[in-house]
Amino acid sequence: MSMMEFRSVCKDYRKKTALAGVSFSVAKGSIYGLLGRNGAGKTTLVNMAGNRDFPTSGEVMLDGENVRENDRALRRIYCSGAEELIPTYMRVKDVLSSMKYFYKDMDAEYGLKLCERFGLDPKKKLSQLSTGYRMIAKDIFALASGAEFIFMDEPTLGLDPNHRELLYKVILERFSDTEAAFVISTHQIDECAGLFERCLILKEGRLIADEDSDKLRRSAYVAEGKAADVDAFTAGREVLSRTAVGSLCSACVKGEPQNVPDSIEISQPTLQQLLIALTGGGE
Amino acid sequence: MREFLKFGFKSREGLISYLAMFGVSLCGLFMVHMVLLGVLKYDGGGSETVHILIYEMLSPLFAAAALSITAGRMMRTATNGGTSRRSFLLGMGLLCPVFAVISTAMTEIAYLITYAIFSANGMRLSNIGFDYIDISSKLLLDPRVMTFDTAICLSLMLLMYTLSLIYMGVKSRFGGKAGFVAAGLLGLSYYFSLEDYDIGIFRKLLWYLEESSNDMILLFEYDPNYPLDVAAYTFPAYLMMFICTGAAFFLAAYLIYFLLARRAPVRGKV
Numbered sequence: 001m002s003m004m005e006f007r008s009v010c011k012d013y014r015k016k017t018a019l020a021g022v023s024f025s026v027a028k029g030s031i032y033g034l035l036g037r038n039g040a041g042k043t044t045l046v047n048m049a050g051n052r053d054f055p056t057s058g059e060v061m062l063d064g065e066n067v068r069e070n071d072r073a074l075r076r077i078y079c080s081g082a083e084e085l086i087p088t089y090m091r092v093k094d095v096l097s098s099m100k101y102f103y104k105d106m107d108a109e110y111g112l113k114l115c116e117r118f119g120l121d122p123k124k125k126l127s128q129l130s131t132g133y134r135m136i137a138k139d140i141f142a143l144a145s146g147a148e149f150i151f152m153d154e155p156t157l158g159l160d161p162n163h164r165e166l167l168y169k170v171i172l173e174r175f176s177d178t179e180a181a182f183v184i185s186t187h188q189i190d191e192c193a194g195l196f197e198r199c200l201i202l203k204e205g206r207l208i209a210d211e212d213s214d215k216l217r218r219s220a221y222v223a224e225g226k227a228a229d230v231d232a233f234t235a236g237r238e239v240l241s242r243t244a245v246g247s248l249c250s251a252c253v254k255g256e257p258q259n260v261p262d263s264i265e266i267s268q269p270t271l272q273q274l275l276i277a278l279t280g281g282g283e
Numbered sequence: 284m285r286e287f288l289k290f291g292f293k294s295r296e297g298l299i300s301y302l303a304m305f306g307v308s309l310c311g312l313f314m315v316h317m318v319l320l321g322v323l324k325y326d327g328g329g330s331e332t333v334h335i336l337i338y339e340m341l342s343p344l345f346a347a348a349a350l351s352i353t354a355g356r357m358m359r360t361a362t363n364g365g366t367s368r369r370s371f372l373l374g375m376g377l378l379c380p381v382f383a384v385i386s387t388a389m390t391e392i393a394y395l396i397t398y399a400i401f402s403a404n405g406m407r408l409s410n411i412g413f414d415y416i417d418i419s420s421k422l423l424l425d426p427r428v429m430t431f432d433t434a435i436c437l438s439l440m441l442l443m444y445t446l447s448l449i450y451m452g453v454k455s456r457f458g459g460k461a462g463f464v465a466a467g468l469l470g471l472s473y474y475f476s477l478e479d480y481d482i483g484i485f486r487k488l489l490w491y492l493e494e495s496s497n498d499m500i501l502l503f504e505y506d507p508n509y510p511l512d513v514a515a516y517t518f519p520a521y522l523m524m525f526i527c528t529g530a531a532f533f534l535a536a537y538l539i540y541f542l543l544a545r546r547a548p549v550r551g552k553v
Binding site for chain 1: 369546
């Protein structure tokens with residue numbers, strides 16, 4: 001099974017550390033959620049994967065080969081993101097054709113079919129597209145690339161709910177057809193939660209979770225009730241976040257719920273709730 | 284690198300895009316010539332040789348601008364397509380001279396067309412190789428003179444490409460403004476070197492240009508006193524001298540570009 005490994009990847013800018021020793025692996029045949037707050041280092045990580053930027057230290061490996069300046073490895077990886085790397089004077093269909101020079105499994109026909117499904121005119125130039133459609137075009141390029149490892153940074157940016165639903169469906173279809181590894185960085189966490197088999201959570205440049213999505217959600221619970229009851233119940237337990245509204249309180253607690261009093265209501269957190277709890281609450 | 288070279292030569296974003304941009308600028312220069320022709324005719328211009336070197340002086344500048352734009356786009360597209368910096372930069376090292384040769388050929392064709400139009404109107408359009416000296420105008424279209432002019436044009440093309448390479452290299456590390464400043468300073472230094480000072484490599488080059496042109500006239504006009512064995516040697520030697528001078532500057536700038544862009548991150552607008 002092909003695998004990409006990020007080994008102690010660090011990226012320092014002049015005044016900021018974007019990534020501080022991030023290590024994880026991405027296996028072909030899985031969909032990963034790359035989650036974290038703004039500035040957590042998600043885009044930097046995607047840029048490292050695609051050789052657009054270089055790590056200060058550490059390395060990104062693909063089947064034992066360093067991807068840095070390695071054409072053979074890089075042609076197996078496709079990264080799409082908000083940055084406009086493709087010249088915007090190009091027409092969508094021309095981008096699909098030009099990608100054939102680099103990706104031998106590029107499926108331009110499939111790309112054109114996707115354009116039809118999304119209602120995107122492939123004859124239009126990227127500069128003529130709205131923000132949402134331009135993002136759709138980039139998503140189509142990624143899906144049609146035929147790469148084995150596809151990194152999609154904010155693929156739903158500017159997409160309406162209908163298009164988002166269609167995109168999730170198409171990603172799943174493509175995944176089942178190609179078994180490529182998808183790493184999706186997004187803030188639409190609850191919408192995408194069903195896609196992710198595994199979650200990678202970044203906080204201030206550090207990887208704080210690399211777990212199976214279901215296991216991650218089961219690793220915590222939400223206790224709700226009157227503030228005094230919740231505080232009494234959570235005393236001595238690891239509280240990830242606490243939100244109070246009036247006299248009511250909700251706390252996300254790590255571990256399994258035990259000895260729950262009747263005054264407390266227990267539920268499973270959504271992935272978004274858990275992410276908020278793990279990455280510093282909603283403040 | 285093979286994929287990148289294919290992309291550079293065959294795709295719309297590579298050579299075709301460069302040629303389109305450069306072709307448009309040549310058309311612009313052609314129009315300028317036509318306007319000048321009209322003005323000269325209006326002023327009652329006679330059958331004298333017209334000493335304007337617009338094609339030779341400006342087309343390399345336009346070619347350099349077209350190269351900067353094309354290379355910038357190609358780099359981002361190729362990087363998006365999983366091409367390493369090394370492959371891109373080595374590929375550009377091969378593409379640039381080819382672009383320069385094609386641009387030179389296009390410039391010479393534009394010159395010949397313009398020359399024909401000027402001739403039809405009773406005037407002759409000079410070219411750079413023989414602009415410095417008093418040459419019999421019938422020699423302007425001598426194939427050897429044209430070859431000599433082409434070599435100088437190619438040399439200038441490569442020289443102006445250095446501005447693009449320095450711009451792109453500095454831009455990749457320090458941003459677009461720094462790139463403009465660096466290329467501007469280099470351009471200014473070229474300009475001042477070409478000014479009428481008695482020192483500097485360009486002054487030396489101009490001196491060679493004049494000397495070689497004089498030699499060429501002796502050679503082409505079959506001066507009975509000109510030693511034939513020297514003549515046979517002189518022509519290719521002068522050609523090589525100009526091409527190698529341009530190539531040396533180009534290679535130096537390319538090396539700087541390579542070193543600067545080698546580890547620079549590739550970014551696009553957000």
